[in-house]
Amino acid sequence: MLRKTIALSLLSASLIATNANAADKLIVSTWGGSFKDLIDKAIGQEFTKQTGVEVEYVTGGTIDRLNKAKLAGTAESDVTFTTSHVGWLYTNDGLFEKLDMSRIPNASHLVDQARLSPSHIGVWGYVYTIGYRPDMVPEGITFDSWNDLWSPELEGMIAFPDWDPSHIIAVSAKLSGTDAEHWEQGQDKLKALVPNIKAFYTNDANSQQLIATGETSVQLLLSMNAYHMMDEGVDIKLAIPKEGAVLGVDAMGINKGTEQADLAYQFMNIALSPEVQANIARINRGSPVVDNAKVDPEIAKLPGMLTTADQWGATLDTDARLRAEKTAEWRKWFSENIMAH
Structure with a gap:
């Protein structure tokens, strides 16, 4: 009887742990292909390393994902990656949460061009x-x-x-x-x-x-x-x-009604860390949107890379x-x- 009780207790603990792990999952909406791979390599894996929480991706075209969210009245994810202007469409339709910037301390280093709206911010240029x-x-x-x-x-x-x-x-x-x-x-x-x-x-x-x-x-x-x-x-x-x-600036926002707001803020803060931003430049030549990332000089000198205020300012914006x-x-x-x- 004692053995049976112990076995049941262990099974119950295992189920609770499994359910907790299933609940602690961050769903990220993004493009497919090399951009999804970039987000996973540069941000998602670092997020999982720091938090122990797995990232699940849903992918699709920029407008397709917006239309799907509009039809449903909510997005199927916790965090959405999109373009800077389509981020405004999410914002205007009430599909993004207003951001509490105090929960994204690394955002204090954002370049001006990445401060997009009260509800979405740049992640690379x-x-x-x-x-x-x-x-x-x-x-x-x-x-x-x-x-x-x-x-x-x-x-x-x-x-x-x-x-x-x-x-x-x-x-x-x-x-x-x-x-x-x-x-x-x-x-x-x-x-x-x-x-x-x-x-x-x-x-x-x-x-x-x-x-x-x-x-x-x-x-x-x-x-x-x-x-x-x-x-x-x-x-x-x-x-x-x-x-x-x-x-161009690609952006991220937190979906309205998410039950994983704490994790979403952690994810966004990690995305804006100088180390991750430098890694984005290394992996796929995305320009850092923070002013404290240290980019490899050989990458920084490539055409189209933006690593100084003067370079950002010389674009058609x-x-x-x-x-x-x-x-x-x-x-x-x-x-x-x-x-x-």
């Missing part, structure tokens, strides 16, 4: 700029200026993302003497680029495939994707035009809230006037 296959572009094309994309020699060679035209809209506005807020003034400039467009890529994997195969030899390219492909042996170069590359407000309008105009032709 990058640029969208001109990426090209040097063996496949016409001789004499240098990409010293964004205007070089309009060169007649590039007819039928360029690819752009189909889900977010804000980057090339900001460029066209800049070349037309204005900014993204007054983007209409750059419409004619952008329409003049149509003959040079070969394709519109639907996601990061599609972008990588198009330029790796040479189907498009020039792209408006995410710098982190370019370096990922370089690591895989694809011959790609990045150019930083004199007008500045287009700034469209306000994330403005991008959120204009996203639907810009996508509609771009679809009807650029993609349709």
Whole structure:
């Protein structure tokens, strides 16, 4: 009888421990592919090492995950990674908690461009700029200026993302003497680029495939994707035009109604630690969003890496809230006037 009682007690303790471990799990929503791998290697594994709590990932496209959360009225995760402007859409729809910054002490070192809203903050930076296959572009094309994309020699060679035209809209506005807020003034400039467009890529994997195969030899390219492909042996170069590359910041927020708020704050604080931020730069060339990360000098000097205030300030930086407000309008105009032709 005593043995039976002890056995039952041990079984009960085991079940309690199992249930506790199951409860202590952080669910993170993110993109798939190399970005999910980056988050796991740089942040998730360090979080588990420090807390003993496992991280589970749910993946999908930026807008797909937002729409899913809007339909459900809540997200299926505790922490969400998204882009800076889509983070505003989560915020405006009440899908993110307002952040208590006192619970993220490492956020005191955030660069200004990563202080996005009361509900989401940057986790790494990058640029969208001109990426090209040097063996496949016409001789004499240098990409010293964004205007070089309009060169007649590039007819039928360029690819752009189909889900977010804000980057090339900001460029066209800049070349037309204005900014993204007054983007209409750059419409004619952008329409003049149509003959040079070969394709519109639907996601990061599609972008990588198009330029790796040479189907498009020039792209408006995410710098982190370019370096990922370089690591895989694809011959790609990045150019930083004199007008500045287009700034991008990926962000994180805590989902409304999460029951794991304490763990979510720990995760975000670990993500912003100088060691993890330097590791993000090492693994996938994401620019640190804190000013106290020590980045390898060989990585820091790469085109598109942002490690000083001057470098952050030299980018074409469209306000994330403005991008959120204009996203639907810009996508509609771009679809009807650029993609349709």
